[in-house]
Each structure stands twice: as structure tokens, then as C-alpha cells.
Amino acid sequence: MKICFLIHSRYGIGGVISSTARLASALSARHDVEVVSLHRDRDTADIRLDPAVRAVDLLDWRPTAADCAADDPLSAEPPRLFPAKDGGRTKQNSRLVEVRLARYLAATDADVVIATHPGIGVVLGKLPGDFLKIAQIHQASNTLFADQRRGFEQSPAGLDAMVSVNSEDSENLRRFFPWVDWKITAIPNCVEPAAIAPSDTTGHTLIAAGRLEHRKHYDELLRAFDQATADLPEWRLRIYGRGDQKAKLAQLIKERSLEERVLLMGATSHMDMEWPKAAIAVSASSTECLPMNLIEAMSAGVPVVSADCDYGPREIITDGEDGILVPIRDVDAMAGALLKLMTNPELRAKMGAAAQSASRRYLPSVIASRWEALLTQLAGARTVHTAADVVSNPGGDLHVELPQDMDHPGLQLRCVARTGSHAAAMVDYAFLPTDGTTRRLRATIPARDTQLGEGQWSMTVHSPVDDVQRLLRCHSYDNRFQAEADQPLPGDGFRYRLAFPNDDNSLVLHVWDRPRHAEARMIKRDDEGFTTQFEMWGAQFSAAARVLAVARVDGTPSFEVPLLTQGERYGEFTVPYAVAAQSRLAEHDVWDLHVDPGTDELIPIGRFFGDFPQVKQVYDYAPQVLDEPTEAAGRWLFLNKHQDVPAAVRVRPFFTVNRTLALNAVVLKAQ
Structure with missing residues (x-):
């Protein structure tokens, strides 16, 4: 089987890049695997692929490149398929990316294409191709942008599967997309076994790793560490990563005089060599789908203290066995958990051993087998x-x-x-x-x-x-x-x-x-107004029955017209165009028509019978233009400083997309 991974860029450091590289390498033992990077901006990649995995770059942004993407005019054109808001990748998306990706997919002989970012998944679902199409979701579902969700909804049959890296969050995705044509499931990312000896947990170093951004709450972690080590000056905290919060964290370290005990280490692609130096791993994030840094720490035999955020930590950590979960944004609880492990070396060693054992369920061979089972299932599903x-x-x-x-x-x-x-x-x-x-x-x-x-x-x-x-x-x-x-x-x-x-x-x-319904049977119109004949279901007319026009602008009745009843179920009414024109106070007014059978209950009038759904488009009634300016039209023009401009009013009945009867009136200003 030939498997292709689509990634924004393999030229950087991050969880998606490293996770994709590991999975691609694991699958390459039995399959033909290719990693397609949409962008390239440097000579060498920080994270190397297995030699068995082919690497393809679609756009090369290096100025020295023979086909520099910046020279193509399409690079300046906005995208048509990507979501308008696509997170941190929004600025990278362009029409050129879409064209190059479409060209690649049209020529590929892949059996499976896996998109590793929501925006790429949206595009994949919209482009043609006979291969299996899978959107892999590395982030928590509650962090998806509305445009990303809408993009997926626009192609309900465009994918074969959506794969979250978190089982709890896959349930949320099912609720977001209950009616789509995809299988929604969960397969976590994989972690390589430690390349060097695991931690013996006897040291005095805490390690936190991840992008320096607000949701990671490193500032609260600093306060918790400062509180927990008030009487333990030998302990140190190392923070690995880069991001827009670095300056703020550096300032906080200075304010608390922690320069010797809290170190901002920068980013590295060799965290597997750093985790064994830790006695405790720690995370204060408020949202994590599947925090790979914690799994990597556990693989190195390091116990974890983590905020119990949605959704990843509780799926990874068994509280009290291989780590400790604390409430999110709770500095005191975080400090207490850290202090508990700092002062109990036996507990650290016990939890560290349990953490390393628990991490084996994320080994590449285990995760690759789960992917193979899914791909076999999806291929069968197509039959x-x-x-x-x-x-x-x-x-x-x-x-x-x-x-x-x-x-x-x-x-x-x-x-x-x-x-x-x-x-x-x-x-x-x-x-x-x-x-x-x-x-x-x-x-x-x-x-x-x-x-x-x-x-x-x-x-x-x-x-x-x-x-x-x-x-x-x-x-x-x-x-x-x-x-x-x-x-x-x-x-x-x-x-x-x-x-x-x-x-x-x-x-x-x-x-x-519906318990009650008024079904429009016939609408007749003339120069003065339109007449509607209808039948009532679930209610009977009384002598007080009437028809009300309810304004959308405020939800209150603007006017009513007499109702001529024929027995207990059949009714007829006429709406004079002039009444509607005189009742409006805005440039464009819309009223929904309701029947009150005499019980002060407003029952919408609709047209539900029939053999086609597009009632609004099929029943298209001609408008009537009242040439003489009405009192209401003149009042609107005066309020809007157009008092010297004569105006007519156009009035028209119509059915809404919900198949209910409505009426609109629009001021026609003289040119």
C-alpha cells in the first residue's frame, strides 16, 4: 500500500512534524510511504525522515531555488479552498498552494492520503481522487476555527475518515459532524523508545517543554515552582521551547529572582536526550489534545505532574500511579503536587517506572498496526x-x-x-x-x-x-x-x-x-394585494380568529388582516399591499404571516405538502410597486435625511427557506 502524508512544512520543530515522521517511518517497514511538505523555506530539515520514506516539497520559498514560489503570481492570490481562518497557517495559504496540491493529487498513485492539519484536510475533502482520504486532527476539537468546521461540513462525503489523536475528543468530533460520510475514530501518535538510559528520578530537575504560548500558562507554572521550592533551593526548572511568551517569562523570572533556578532553554529537536535528565516532568496547559511531550517524558521513565485539561493528560496519565493530575489554573494544587514528588524520592521512582511501562502503548509498532487495521477497514467500507x-x-x-x-x-x-x-x-x-x-x-x-x-x-x-x-x-x-x-x-x-x-x-x-399547522393551499394576487387560502390542522377556528403579520425586526405583530373562515378548518385572508407599505418604518421590512385561531397562539402559515423541497425557488411571486410615496416611506426617508427624494415601495409575498409564508416591503429611492 502506498501512503502519503500531507504536512504544511517539515522544515521546523513541532509535535505534528515529529509525530508524522515517526508514524511514516513505522509504516515504511511494510508500505511505500511519502511525506509531502507544502512549503520549504530552508536547506535542511530539523527532523530527519527514515531513509525509506520519500520526501516531496511542493513550494520552495528559498530565494536561491530554481522555481522560487515567490516568483509565481498565484502566490499572492487568496485561496479558494482553504478555510478563511486556518489558525497559524492562514497567511501561508494561497491559490498557488491549492494549485500545486491539486496537481500533485491528480498525478499520485497513492492508495491513501492523510492530511495532518485541519485546513489541509478541508482542501483534501474538496479535491477529486480515488485514494482513501483521511483528515488527522492533532488539536483539541474545541480549538477548531469555525471556518475549519464549516469547511469540513461543506464536503460531507469528501473524506473516508477523520482521525483524532485522542479518544475522548473523537466523541466531540462525532457530535460536531454527526451526519458526514466519514468514519470518525481515534489513534494516538507514537513515541520512539528512549535512545539512552531512562531517568533514575534521583536528580533535582523539573522539565517542561512546548511552545511558549498563552495556553501553556508557563507564568503560573513559574509561580507554582517558586512556591513549592521555597525550602528546596536545590531544585531547578528547565523550560524548552520558543514562542511569543518568551519575553514575558524572562521578565517574570527576573522579578522573582529565579535566574539561577529557572532556565529558558530554547527549542531543540532532541528532547529524547533531555528528558532523562528530569526527575519530574510538568505541564500547566489549559488545553491539550495529546501532549506528546508528556508521553516522551514517560517513555524516559519520568513521572508527570499535569493540569487536568481537556483532553489529553487524563488519557495518558493514570492519576496517582504514573503521575499526578491537578485542576487547571490552580497554582496551589500544582505547587502541592510538585512538592509531594520533590520530597518523596521513592514515590518518584515508583511512578517513573510505571510511566515508562504505560508509554509502551504508544510505541511505533503498536500505533502502525492500528493504522493498518483502520486502512483495511476503510478500504472494505468502500464496498x-x-x-x-x-x-x-x-x-x-x-x-x-x-x-x-x-x-x-x-x-x-x-x-x-x-x-x-x-x-x-x-x-x-x-x-x-x-x-x-x-x-x-x-x-x-x-x-x-x-x-x-x-x-x-x-x-x-x-x-x-x-x-x-x-x-x-x-x-x-x-x-x-x-x-x-x-x-x-x-x-x-x-x-x-x-x-x-x-x-x-x-x-x-x-x-x-407540529401539533398545529396552517397549510397554504392557494395564493392569488392582483394589483391591490394577495389572497391566501389555507387549511388548519390540529386546531379549530373561533370567532376571534385572525391573521397577524409579525415583524422580524422585533418579533412583534405590526398589523392584522381579517380572516374569512369556512367551517372549522378552512380559511382565507387578503393582505392589501398598501397596508404593508404603510406599516413599515425601515428601508427593508419583512413580516412572517401567522394565524391566531382565537387562542392567542401564533401558528406559522407554510407550504409543506408536495414532492420537492425548494419551495422558495419554485413559488416565485411577482412584486407590486406602489408608485406614490407612502406616509411610512416618507417618514423613513425623513429620518434618514432623504426628505427631498420621492420614493415608491415594492411589496412581495414569498416563501422562506423554511417553507413558511412571509412578506417584504422595500423603499425604492429615486436615482
Whole structure:
């Protein structure tokens, strides 16, 4: 199998670079492995790759390079595929990066491509390719930028898997992306066994390592160390790393007269040689997905004191056995834990031995085997049939059919909520053989089934055997009986549902489930106004029934119009355009139309029956322009210092994206 890793740059020092290098080296024992660096800005890399791993650089920024990226005009153009906000990599992203990456992926013969940064993962999901596509997430999910999350959501079928390095955080990713076509799982990064003898924990040195940035809270660590060593002057603290907090930390060290006992060591690519010098490793971070520095310390036989932040430390450390966890941002607790280990050499030795033993689960051979198992599973998942035939019968049952699949027994139709208060909920329906001759499987959502609440549900096929969930593609749909539907599903209130392919051909089930509903049957318009005929479900009219126009600007009714009722369920009303024009006080006003059946309850008027979802685009009503300036229009113009400009008002009824009836009025200023 040929495996390709995409990394922003291998020319630097960092957890992602070193973790990728280790995994690539481990996999190269049995596979053809390539590491593709999007950027190169220096002659040599700080972290060397195994000779069996090929290195490829897409953009070379060295001024002496024959094809210097800075000379290409595309390097100055903004990206089209990368998230607008992509963390510290935002400034590096450009159209040139996208073009070069697309060109590489179009030519590669890789079986698997793994993106090691969220932004690269977003681009990978949007570009074509027959290889397995995997986004590896090295950071905590709660630190993903909104644009990064939105980028992933825009390509729900663009990836085969998203792999977090932390099992607890992978659950959060499942909640973020419940309806996508990817397997979301967790595989931690790997750590090489110590190259030199482990620590004997008898020394008097604490070591902290990582980027000097705010979330690491080195300032609080300094205070905790100062407090814990008030009577232990022989202890020293070394801090390895670089970052924008260095000057602040240097000043704090001077203020506390700790120049001899707290040392800022700078960055190094040889931390494996430094950890054995420590008696205790320490971290005060407030967020860590999988802190590799702590695993490296444990591999060197060093016990760890760490803030119990989300999510990594508690996955790595067994509190009281191979380290100590303390509450985040708690200087006193950190100082107490440090003091406990500083004053108890026997406990340090015991925890150090346990830490080294626990770190073996992160050995490259162990992690490589987990990756191989995942890749085999994902390759098999691509054989799951996803081209579905959907049939809605006259009674309201919804049937979903697939070819029979002998390789994936026990398949389920899994509906995953995309919207609504039940978002992230999942409901399963079993696929069963239709008969003994057609070799077809059918899952049925009965007409009376009420498990699916109002909202949009992605329709997926779930294989319990290998825990794979894939978006169903529309092979065909037959909803002819819904073209002239005039009745909701059986039961109380109003329930209606419509299965339809999205723009990407994935199947989405639209569900409406309301105790009361006013269904617009017909809208007629003339030069004076528009008339709406509707039917009420779940409520009956009283003599006090009325229609109200509720302004979006403040959520209060702006005007009401008379309601002509026909029996207890049928109603008709007319909205004069002039009334809407006279009721507005802003340049552009919008009102949502509601029925009050006489109970002071506002029931939206909508159009839910039918065989297509895009009601807003299909029902497109012509606007009416009131040529004479209205009193309200004149009042708005006066308030906005346009009192000398005559104006007309354009009024138009329309259906919203939520299929409810609304009305807008816009001032047309003279040119």
C-alpha cells in the first residue's frame, strides 16, 4: 500500500512534524510511504525522515531555488479552498498552494492520503481522487476555527475518515459532524523508545517543554515552582521551547529572582536526550489534545505532574500511579503536587517506572498496526453499497432499497439529525430481504413512526460489523404520490416528510412534525394585494380568529388582516399591499404571516405538502410597486435625511427557506 502524508512544512520543530515522521517511518517497514511538505523555506530539515520514506516539497520559498514560489503570481492570490481562518497557517495559504496540491493529487498513485492539519484536510475533502482520504486532527476539537468546521461540513462525503489523536475528543468530533460520510475514530501518535538510559528520578530537575504560548500558562507554572521550592533551593526548572511568551517569562523570572533556578532553554529537536535528565516532568496547559511531550517524558521513565485539561493528560496519565493530575489554573494544587514528588524520592521512582511501562502503548509498532487495521477497514467500507432507491407509497410508508450485501450483514438505515433540537440524534431501521429472488434489501420507515422529529435527517447506511456509516446516494426516487398530496401522515397534529437528493446527490429526509399547522393551499394576487387560502390542522377556528403579520425586526405583530373562515378548518385572508407599505418604518421590512385561531397562539402559515423541497425557488411571486410615496416611506426617508427624494415601495409575498409564508416591503429611492 502506498501512503502519503500531507504536512504544511517539515522544515521546523513541532509535535505534528515529529509525530508524522515517526508514524511514516513505522509504516515504511511494510508500505511505500511519502511525506509531502507544502512549503520549504530552508536547506535542511530539523527532523530527519527514515531513509525509506520519500520526501516531496511542493513550494520552495528559498530565494536561491530554481522555481522560487515567490516568483509565481498565484502566490499572492487568496485561496479558494482553504478555510478563511486556518489558525497559524492562514497567511501561508494561497491559490498557488491549492494549485500545486491539486496537481500533485491528480498525478499520485497513492492508495491513501492523510492530511495532518485541519485546513489541509478541508482542501483534501474538496479535491477529486480515488485514494482513501483521511483528515488527522492533532488539536483539541474545541480549538477548531469555525471556518475549519464549516469547511469540513461543506464536503460531507469528501473524506473516508477523520482521525483524532485522542479518544475522548473523537466523541466531540462525532457530535460536531454527526451526519458526514466519514468514519470518525481515534489513534494516538507514537513515541520512539528512549535512545539512552531512562531517568533514575534521583536528580533535582523539573522539565517542561512546548511552545511558549498563552495556553501553556508557563507564568503560573513559574509561580507554582517558586512556591513549592521555597525550602528546596536545590531544585531547578528547565523550560524548552520558543514562542511569543518568551519575553514575558524572562521578565517574570527576573522579578522573582529565579535566574539561577529557572532556565529558558530554547527549542531543540532532541528532547529524547533531555528528558532523562528530569526527575519530574510538568505541564500547566489549559488545553491539550495529546501532549506528546508528556508521553516522551514517560517513555524516559519520568513521572508527570499535569493540569487536568481537556483532553489529553487524563488519557495518558493514570492519576496517582504514573503521575499526578491537578485542576487547571490552580497554582496551589500544582505547587502541592510538585512538592509531594520533590520530597518523596521513592514515590518518584515508583511512578517513573510505571510511566515508562504505560508509554509502551504508544510505541511505533503498536500505533502502525492500528493504522493498518483502520486502512483495511476503510478500504472494505468502500464496498458497501450506497446507491439507494427510495419509494414513498400512498399510505405514507417510506421504503429505502439497496442491493443485497453478503459482505456486510446486518445493514441498517441510519437517519442522523442535521438540524432541529434533536441534532446529533440517530435512529436506525433494519434492512431486510425483500424476497428470495430479487436479492434486494429494504428498510421501511412506517407512516405512523414518530421517532424522527422535525428537521433534516441525513440518510446513511450503517454496517454494525465494521462500524462504518456511509451517506446514501440517490439511485432513484419515486414520490409521485406526494405531487398532489393533501393529507399529512396518520396521527395527531401535523406530520409530513419528504426524502429528496441534495445537490451532491446524498439523500436527505425532511420532516415536519407540529401539533398545529396552517397549510397554504392557494395564493392569488392582483394589483391591490394577495389572497391566501389555507387549511388548519390540529386546531379549530373561533370567532376571534385572525391573521397577524409579525415583524422580524422585533418579533412583534405590526398589523392584522381579517380572516374569512369556512367551517372549522378552512380559511382565507387578503393582505392589501398598501397596508404593508404603510406599516413599515425601515428601508427593508419583512413580516412572517401567522394565524391566531382565537387562542392567542401564533401558528406559522407554510407550504409543506408536495414532492420537492425548494419551495422558495419554485413559488416565485411577482412584486407590486406602489408608485406614490407612502406616509411610512416618507417618514423613513425623513429620518434618514432623504426628505427631498420621492420614493415608491415594492411589496412581495414569498416563501422562506423554511417553507413558511412571509412578506417584504422595500423603499425604492429615486436615482
